[in-house]
Amino acid sequence: MATIQRFEDLMMFKKARELTKLVYKAFTACRDNGFRDQIQRASVSIVSNIAEGFESGTKYEFLNYLYIAKASAGEVRAQLYVASDIGYLNIETFKHLNSLAEECSRLIASFAKRVKIGGMSGSQLKREAPRDIVGEMIMKAGYVRLPNGQVVEKKD
Numbered sequence: 310m311a312t313i314q315r316f317e318d319l320m321m322f323k324k325a326r327e328l329t330k331l332v333y334k335a336f337t338a339c340r341d342n343g344f345r346d347q348i349q350r351a352s353v354s355i356v357s358n359i360a361e362g363f364e365s366g367t368k369y370e371f372l373n374y375l376y377i378a379k380a381s382a383g384e385v386r387a388q389l390y391v392a393s394d395i396g397y398l399n400i401e402t403f404k405h406l407n408s409l410a411e412e413c414s415r416l417i418a419s420f421a422k423r424v425k426i427g428g429m430s431g432s433q434l435k436r437e438a439p440r441d442i443v444g445e446m447i448m449k450a451g452y453v454r455l456p457n458g459q460v461v462e463k464k465d
Contacts, residue, residue, distance in 0.1 A: 316363035321416035325355040325378070328409045332385065335402055336392075344397070348388040354381035355413055368424060375421040382414040 329352040339345040362374025393403040
């Protein structure tokens with residue numbers, strides 16, 4: 310299995326992005342500014358937390374961001390029910406957006422499970438050997454360091 314290099318390649322990010330776009334479209338004409346703002350911010354929170362978690366420093370931070378993203382997907386679903394109940398959405402739009410929000414939740418949960426049980430992988434977790442800057446300077450100057458630590462002129 311190939312290592313994912315960019316959060317943009319994650320299916321959960323693509324679906325969350327689609328959900329956000331459709332939420333914005335569905336509520337563009339909504340005059341209830343508080344409601345519109347809340348559901349739009351919750352949908353943006355999904356994509357933002359996936360991206361931020363992917364770019365974070367550790368597996369545990371990533372998992373935390375994924376759980377926040379999943380919670381935001383739940384918040385969007387709850388608000389969709391409210392929007393449907395009070396007549397802000399027709400039933401077809403509600404079903405489509407709710408289905409997409411549920412899919413986001415499932416994808417995030419599945420990915421979080423894999424991250425949780427997976428090994429410590431990813432570029433942010435790989436240990437790099439510390440650079441020997443002094444040793445590099447010695448070599449550039451035409452010298453070598455012997456195993457005993459002594460520095461001598463390099464012989465060609």
